[in-house]
Amino acid sequence: GAGVSQSPRYKVAKRGQDVALRCDPISGHVSLFWYQQALGQGPEFLTYFQNEAQLDKSGLPSDRFFAERPEGSVSTLKIQRTQQEDSAVYLCASSFKRDWSSYEQYFGPGTRLTVT
Amino acid sequence: KNEVEQSPQNLTAQEGEFITINCSYSVGISALHWLQQHPGGGIVSLFMLSSGKKKHGRLIATINIQEKHSSLHITASHPRDSAVYICAVLPSNFGNEKLTFGTGTRLTIIP
Numbered sequence: 001g002a003g004v005s006q007s008p009r010y011k012v013a014k015r016g017q018d019v020a021l022r023c024d025p026i027s028g029h030v031s032l033f034w035y036q037q038a039l040g041q042g043p044e045f046l047t048y049f050q051n052e053a054q055l056d057k058s059g060l061p062s063d064r065f066f067a068e069r070p071e072g073s074v075s076t077l078k079i080q081r082t083q084q085e086d087s088a089v090y091l092c093a094s095s096f097k098r099d100w101s102s103y104e105q106y107f108g109p110g111t112r113l114t115v116t
Numbered sequence: 117k118n119e120v121e122q123s124p125q126n127l128t129a130q131e132g133e134f135i136t137i138n139c140s141y142s143v144g145i146s147a148l149h150w151l152q153q154h155p156g157g158g159i160v161s162l163f164m165l166s167s168g169k170k171k172h173g174r175l176i177a178t179i180n181i182q183e184k185h186s187s188l189h190i191t192a193s194h195p196r197d198s199a200v201y202i203c204a205v206l207p208s209n210f211g212n213e214k215l216t217f218g219t220g221t222r223l224t225i226i227p
């Protein structure tokens with residue numbers, strides 16, 4: 001079946017522009033995660049949804065970052081007034097069940113954001 | 117100090133060599149993931165394990181919960197195994213699903 005998809009795959013934004021990154025999780029997956037991966041680093045947690053509820057947004061680096069998942073399926077990560085330090089790959093992942101034995105996360109291909 | 121440490125950071129080996137990548141962590145965990153990331157590509161989950169050992173083809177992953185250590189082994193390595201391998205842990209506090217990642221090990225297999 002279809003995996004996690006993300007769009008766009010690449011985005012170049014001028015400093016100060018707003019961007020919106022989309023994630024389509026695997027159908028039926030309850031949990032959805034956003035991660036930020038700077039060049040040469042491992043991914044870092046941004047935020048997490050269970051269905052439409054945003055249960056944890058402790059990793060969002062500033063109030064310029066906002067995520068939503070209004071119908072419990074597709075999610076959008078929005079970055080307002082982009083800065084150069086926002087340049088990174090933004091990864092989305094989803095997982096099916098909420099018991100610890102099924103926490104395997106399936107990752108999308110990522111969106112590479114470059115802020116010039 | 118990072119909660120998840122990997123070694124080595126970079127590894128270059130000849131085709132056919134046996135490869136070992138190590139991961140140490142400092143928190144209690146429910147499970148540990150080994151992930152593979154190709155340049156320009158997304159992340160593929162190789163293993164999720166909470167005890168013992170798992171094997172898939174030429175890949176073997178082991179974990180020692182008491183020592184807070186895991187290893188990923190690749191037998192008969194091949195150039196297509198060249199990628200970044202990332203260890204990620206799921207903390208053991210119930211309801212916390214967010215992964216904590218290591219910085220990755222860049223593996224290059226030379227033909």
